Amino acid sequence: MAVTIKDVAKRAGVSPATVSRVIADNPRITGKTKEKVREVMKIMGYYPNFQARNLVAKKSQTLGIIMENSATLAFQNPFFPEVLRGISTRAHGSQYGLYLSTGATQEEIYREVVEMAQGKRVDGIILLYSKIGDPVMEYLCQSGIPFAVVGRPFKDPCAVSYVDNDNINNAKEVVEYLVGLGHRHIAFVGGAADFVVSLDRLEGYKLALKQHGIPFDAAYTVNQEFMHGNEREAIRRLMALDIPPTAIVTHDDMVAYEVIGYLEDLEISVPEDVSIIGFNNHAISRHLKPPLSTVDISIYDLGLHAAELVLEKITDESVPPKQVVVPSRLIERGSCRRL
Known part of the structure; x- marks a missing residue:
């Protein structure tokens, strides 16, 4: 029985x-x-019997997870499995499951979010990115469904709970570290210009240059829009400048891996010819040759806090929006050298 x-x-x-x-x-x-x-x-x-209980309570006991692009591409980046590990740890503690977006385009992802919300498939949503003019965030603001964002909203379309690092200060600290090693010609290889994290890190880069009396030179900056799928050629042009950079700050460790590969093709050695540093501190970064200097942004904690924010809102809709800043730390390894 x-x-x-x-x-x-x-x-x-x-x-x-x-x-x-x-x-x-x-x-x-x-x-x-x-x-x-x-x-x-x-x-x-x-x-x-959760299914029966959920029908009575009119709850799905599920959180929707929205990635910045298709799941296939997202999981190629170690950031996403790690942030999901943090989310799932907190969700499991409250007996919540996860519903991952599977759309391959922004339009498909938007439709999926609408279906999640209107179809009551999820009780709350976590947005794993923040970008300028994002229709998904605008919809979530209007829908009334509890949600939280991993990343600082560019301009709050509504009162938003979010968790983020201090990306401006992080990038500033990275440039100051390189300046401390004697570098004055420092390049920045960023991500897509419509993502807030890219804007913040570029801002921190510029602030540090200004603080140290180093003129900002747009020729030393490269982003995804500039590269247009020609990453190798963009790096070749960067290193072919009359005064090439002696150090490169990259948007994240994944970009750093790519840049190091292109530099090898150009027979430019790291760190002998150019120093390089990334963000995110992926597990593989310490095993590169040379090991990659990087900023540990506590990805797991970003996910953990994002889940806490949305679960708190699900439990009590009157809770005011909160902003959580997760600490980061610079990790010095072998990819940067003193001039």
Whole structure:
């Protein structure tokens, strides 16, 4: 005979209503009571019928995860599995599942978000990027569904809860580190210009140059729009300048890997001929030859806090929007040298 919620309540010495609240992870139930009831559920082999409970509660117990492009491309970047690890850890603690967007274009992703919200497929949404004029964020503001963003909104279309690093200061610190090594000719290879993280890191780069009396030279900056799929040629032109850079700040570690490959094709050595530094501190970065200097942006914590923000809003809609800044740290490795 199947174990019932009443059986669990009797053995745990609580009411069936308390067991239901424990299953729902109700914040009014103490941690001690939750632990006791969950232990009894485990011993008795009781598994809640979440589908039935969700129908009654009109909840899906699911969070929608929206990536900046198709899942196939996103998972080629180690950032996304790591931020999802943080999200899933917090979601699991509240017995929430994840629903990943699978659209391959911005239009498909937008339609999928509308279907998620209007079809009640998810109780809340986490946007894993922030870009200028994003129709997805504008829709989420109008929809009323709880959501949080990994990344600082460019201009808040509404009151938005978000988690981010201090990308301006991070980039500023990176340039100051290179200046401290004796570099004056420092290039910046950025990401897409409509993503806020790209704008913030470029801003930090410019601020550091100004602070150290180094004139900003647009010829030393390259972004995705400038490259137009001709990354190799863009790097060749950069290194062919009358005064080529002695150091390159890249948008993230993935870009750094590509740049290092193009430099090798040009028979330019890192760090002997040019120093290079990235962001994100992917696991593989320490194993490169030379190991890549980078900024650890605590990707796991970004995901963890994003999930906390949206789950808090799901539990209590009156909670005001919050902004969480996750600390970062510069990691010095072998890809940068002192002049």
